[in-house]
Amino acid sequence: MPSVIYHPAYRNYSFGEQHSFSPLRVDIMLDLLESLGHRVETIEPEPATRQDILGVHSDYYVRRVETLSAGGDVPDCADYGLGTPDNPIFPGMDEAARWLVGGALHGARLIWEKGEKRVLQLGGGLHHALRNIASGFCIYNDLAIAINWLTGHGLWVAYIDIDVHHGDGVQQILYDDKRVMTISFHESGQYLFPGTGEIHELGSGAGRGLKLNVPLEPFTEGESYLEVFDQVVPAALRQFRPGVLVVQAGADAHFADPLADLMLATRDYEAIFRRILGWADEFTAGRVLFTLGGGYSFSAAARVWALLYLLIHDLPLPTDLPEVWRSRWSRIFDGQPPAALHDPNPGHAEIPNREEIAHRNRQVAKRLLEAASHYWF
Amino acid sequence: MLVRDIMSSPAVSIPPAMTLEDAYRMMQQKGIRHLPVLDEGRLVGVITDRDLRLATSTFVRSPLSLQGRVSEVMCGEPMTAEAGDPVEDVAFRMRERKIGCLPVMDDGQLIGIVTGVDLLDALLRMTGVNKPSGRLEVRLPDHPGELARLTSFLSHRNLNVHSILTYPEGRDSTRTVLRIGSIETRALANDLRRADFEVLWPPEKPCPR
Ligand SMILES: [Zn+2]
Numbered sequence: 001m002p003s004v005i006y007h008p009a010y011r012n013y014s015f016g017e018q019h020s021f022s023p024l025r026v027d028i029m030l031d032l033l034e035s036l037g038h039r040v041e042t043i044e045p046e047p048a049t050r051q052d053i054l055g056v057h058s059d060y061y062v063r064r065v066e067t068l069s070a071g072g073d074v075p076d077c078a079d080y081g082l083g084t085p086d087n088p089i090f091p092g093m094d095e096a097a098r099w100l101v102g103g104a105l106h107g108a109r110l111i112w113e114k115g116e117k118r119v120l121q122l123g124g125g126l127h128h129a130l131r132n133i134a135s136g137f138c139i140y141n142d143l144a145i146a147i148n149w150l151t152g153h154g155l156w157v158a159y160i161d162i163d164v165h166h167g168d169g170v171q172q173i174l175y176d177d178k179r180v181m182t183i184s185f186h187e188s189g190q191y192l193f194p195g196t197g198e199i200h201e202l203g204s205g206a207g208r209g210l211k212l213n214v215p216l217e218p219f220t221e222g223e224s225y226l227e228v229f230d231q232v233v234p235a236a237l238r239q240f241r242p243g244v245l246v247v248q249a250g251a252d253a254h255f256a257d258p259l260a261d262l263m264l265a266t267r268d269y270e271a272i273f274r275r276i277l278g279w280a281d282e283f284t285a286g287r288v289l290f291t292l293g294g295g296y297s298f299s300a301a302a303r304v305w306a307l308l309y310l311l312i313h314d315l316p317l318p319t320d321l322p323e324v325w326r327s328r329w330s331r332i333f334d335g336q337p338p339a340a341l342h343d344p345n346p347g348h349a350e351i352p353n354r355e356e357i358a359h360r361n362r363q364v365a366k367r368l369l370e371a372a373s374h375y376w377f
Numbered sequence: 378m379l380v381r382d383i384m385s386s387p388a389v390s391i392p393p394a395m396t397l398e399d400a401y402r403m404m405q406q407k408g409i410r411h412l413p414v415l416d417e418g419r420l421v422g423v424i425t426d427r428d429l430r431l432a433t434s435t436f437v438r439s440p441l442s443l444q445g446r447v448s449e450v451m452c453g454e455p456m457t458a459e460a461g462d463p464v465e466d467v468a469f470r471m472r473e474r475k476i477g478c479l480p481v482m483d484d485g486q487l488i489g490i491v492t493g494v495d496l497l498d499a500l501l502r503m504t505g506v507n508k509p510s511g512r513l514e515v516r517l518p519d520h521p522g523e524l525a526r527l528t529s530f531l532s533h534r535n536l537n538v539h540s541i542l543t544y545p546e547g548r549d550s551t552r553t554v555l556r557i558g559s560i561e562t563r564a565l566a567n568d569l570r571r572a573d574f575e576v577l578w579p580p581e582k583p584c585p586r
Pocket of ligand 1: 164165
């Protein structure tokens with residue numbers, strides 16, 4: 001049985017009502033599953049301890065988060081990315097962030113200690129948090145902390161990041177770690193925050209050749225995405241032979257996402273998730289830990305993550321979505337609430353230079369593999 | 378940004394009587410390519426790894442032995458910079474004279490060195506590209522007040538602007554490149570378009586049907 005980790009305290013990780021990174025996204029997703037008749041059984045984690053956080057973040061950074069969290073004043077907080085428009089200060093932010101880290105850690109423990117295969121953490125995926133800097137809605141790097149826990153127990157980790165933004169924090173924190181391969185698929189940093197994730201960022205020291213980046217052209221559609229996904233991931237996993245997959249399953253590469261420019265549809269997400277589950281069976285004896293991540297179109301993110309939930313449970317996918325769910329959230333969605341789980345086809349206007357985009361992505365994946373495999377053999 | 382903000386200081390220096398072999402070894406050890414030459418505290422020259430290689434190469438008519446002296450090969454009376462010089466002036470001078478480094482002087486004393494690589498680092502810092510950020514590019518008509526219109530638009534939003542660079546594009550327009558320390562640059566691009574700015578980058582996303 002797959003395990004789903006969630007705690008109502010996750011809802012406290014909220015930067016305010018107007019902020020994009022809204023806990024409502026998970027509420028809407030859970031409500032969708034319940035409205036479809038699924039009883040979502042969740043396991044409640046403990047929040048991570050201060051000591052857990054210090055495995056990745058420095059003491060002076062954590063102290064600043066704690067002070068702000070308790071309503072104190074930190075004059076230089078902006079130097080640490082705190083109190084900025086992306087990462088506003090809110091009361092209890094330290095504890096709220098530790099809850100999300102605790103969930104990811106709990107997922108890691110379930111896999112190592114209980115022999116669980118498929119684990120879904122219903123939150124987190126805070127891949128931008130750097131050692132000493134909050135960035136892109138991320139305060140503590142739950143992923144890096146959970147990955148370190150796994151490698152500390154002898155499981156080598158392949159981290160797959162399908163969020164539309166580069167997984168810069170995870171990559172940077174684990175840049176020289178030979179026990180961790182990171183693979184990030186994202187819209188090219190030339191166009192999108194955080195600006196990094198080029199193919200020449202291959203890792204350093206013992207980790208050289210194990211940090212892989214596939215920067216994609218704006219307006220990349222599912223067909224091209226899946227082509228490079230298939231080009232890169234199995235080859236990398238075959239080489240690295242990880243003990244477990246950790247997946248940041250951001251939903252912001254969807255065409256309706258307001259923060260970025262990739263054009264994936266829900267059917268593409270279904271294909272991506274099916275592939276990842278297949279690769280987990282093939283390479284890691286089925287062991288895979290999913291977290292959520294970005295995803296700023298409520299209606300798209302809720303459907304993408306409901307899909308993920310259904311697929312890891314091997315449940316049938318519904319066609320139509322319940323009216324009760326649609327009407328409950330209609331005020332929140334921009335535009336008509338979706339009538340079906342999958343997007344209409346086509347879901348968006350035609351992309352004029354589709355062929356050129358696919359060609360460039362293909363070349364990027366090819367050059368990446370050439371450069372990385374230099375360190376593999 | 379001034380030279381003192383980007384120079385390497387203190388500079389590694391050598392005496393003119395040092396052998397070419399020792400000078401080369403020094404460069405290898407420190408991982409540098411340029412050495413100011415000091416004679417009793419006075420700057421008398423600069424020597425580069427290229428000077429050393431060429432002086433000892435069989436390409437030249439009478440190559441020096443490795444026991445030759447630095448004073449025989451160095452470029453004397455080198456051009457220098459002051460710690461308070463603006464970075465762009467120094468870049469301009471180095472480009473004009475096609476040289477790779479300038480010793481930095483203060484009151485006749487060598488206090489540092491600035492190289493082409495330091496200028497590249499300065500470019501990275503000036504553009505803010507070394508911090509998590511998103512890039513925006515706006516085309517402005519080349520009229521007085523246009524840049525002010527853009528900056529005042531930005532100042533009304535709570536934004537972390539890492540850098541604004543402006544350069545001319547043809548006769549009638551300028552391009553302004555902004556690096557914003559935010560993941561929310563798409564919303565900003567849309568608002569700029571709504572306020573009649575021509576946003577070139579990021580491109581506009583085709584609307585969902
Ligand atoms: Zn994202």
